[in-house]
Amino acid sequence: MPVKTDPSVSDALPAETVDAVVIGGGAAGLNGALMLARSRRSVVVIDSGTPRNAPAEGVHGLLGLDGTPPAELYDRGREEVRRYGGLVVFDEMTSAVPAAPSVDGDLRFGIALAGGRTLTARRVLVATGLRDLLPDVPGLAEHWGHGVVHCPYCHGWEVRDEPIGILAVGPASIHHALLFRQLTEDLVYFTLGTDLDADTRARLAARDVRVVDTPVDEVVTAADGKISGVRLADGQVVARNVLAVATTMLARTEGLDGLELPMEDLPTGMGRRFASGMAGVTDVPGVWVAGNATDLTAHVGASAAAGALAGAHINAHLAVADTDAALAAAEGAILT
Incomplete structure (x- = not known):
């Protein structure tokens, strides 16, 4: 029977080249690593220990695990990755760069960590997540993840029927208000200097949403x-x-x-993401992205699914590379 390890303890970093390194230990990164480890790939997850949803009391909208505290979910994920031979290293990554290819021409990447250690990998999955920028309103940031929420699907049920205020940041806040109006009858829209045309004001008024144009000085605790x-x-x-x-x-x-990954800006100032295609593939050969790093609005379940798809895609590419190398070696042996 395998020995159960403490999910909060860092594994030793391997000296040999691994099949894949996963940068980020959230839902996308861990699920990508799980798929790779179950395919008998050597995989290392670099986890900085700073998930976006750390302040939340529970993960919601995730079938079978609704309400699970984020820390517990990630502990389970790390345990599952390790069950199949994957490694989890708690550290900050300081650089990731393409390295000299192997003798058979396969890709290599060099990863440097804050602790001074290095790692070489054949493929890279970027699952670093995102960070949220809040409006510069005094007293707001200290309530982030509790009294200050952003996602009606992640936190809406928990704040239903409460007096809710929308702090507008731009056009996206208008739709935000309509979603939160589904959850409460007491909704106030603070414009914070953003523009609202007459039609939008009429639509909000029709839903009994009060609009306040007076500037906001602070959040009161x-x-x-x-x-x-x-x-x-x-x-x-x-x-x-x-x-x-x-x-x-x-x-x-x-x-x-150092990876020179292409970036994209979302419209109306909503954010900035890594550009990616099917299964998280990027324009940089050997590098994939998954989760909130490329899909800024993905919930935990969607991020996990994206990580799984990227992991499977990486394994498929590695299988082709392995076969190419084996064929070249066999042909070389015949020639000699």
């Missing part, structure tokens, strides 16, 4: 540490228990400049 309202520039406090923000979402790119 009650004695219990929770949000109690929003203070306006005129001194008025609009009581709210929850604030919803359509954040600007930026793919995490730290340490990845």
